[in-house]
Amino acid sequence: xxxxxxxxxxxxxxxxxxxxxxxxxxxxxxxxxxxxxxxxxxxxxxxxxxxxxxxxxxxxxxxxxxxxxxxxxxxxxxxxxxxxxxxxxxxxxxxxxxxxxxxxxxxxxxxxxxxxxxxxxxxxxxxxxxxxxxxxxxxxxxxxxxxxxxxxxxxxxxxxxxxxx
Numbered sequence: 001x002x003x004x005x006x007x008x009x010x011x012x013x014x015x016x017x018x019x020x021x022x023x024x025x026x027x028x029x030x031x032x033x034x035x036x037x038x039x040x041x042x043x044x045x046x047x048x049x050x051x052x053x054x055x056x057x058x059x060x061x062x063x064x065x066x067x068x069x070x071x072x073x074x075x076x077x078x079x080x081x082x083x084x085x086x087x088x089x090x091x092x093x094x095x096x097x098x099x100x101x102x103x104x105x106x107x108x109x110x111x112x113x114x115x116x117x118x119x120x121x122x123x124x125x126x127x128x129x130x131x132x133x134x135x136x137x138x139x140x141x142x143x144x145x146x147x148x149x150x151x152x153x154x155x156x157x158x159x160x161x162x163x164x165x
Contacts, residue, residue: 009094
């Protein structure tokens with residue numbers, strides 16, 4: 001379910017890669033900032049919409065995924081966590097695409113390491129429960145990615161660096 005929702009939001013990231021690359025290639029930093037702002041807004045709104053839809057159909061999805069009572073019993077909490085995390089995931093996926101389009105691979109690699117360092121203790125804290133693991137991922141890991149990507153994207157330096165390449 002998460003992957004399906006992620007692919008829907010990732011379409012904005014793919015657009016971000018192309019539009020940011022085009023803006024940078026055209027030496028138009030104002031366009032890059034405008035595209036980034038619009039895509040971030042669309043990513044968050046898309047995440048809200050997908051989160052609301054996921055929460056709305058939560059009660060009927062169990063039989064779609066499994067005949068197992070254990071799976072059906074665990075699914076509602078997991079889908080609520082996925083739904084709550086979708087707006088932040090929309091933000092993260094868009095910024096990923098924007099920064100990839102800017103060729104900011106070095107920053108993305110460093111941020112990925114930071115994200116992992118924060119995420120690993122969250123997995124331990126989750127205690128091995130399905131709900132805990134999804135909370136650590138959907139809220140913790142995606143949340144720390146929002147911070148590391150947001151810090152980069154909301155400063156002008158990445159645009160200047162990309163234009164200097």
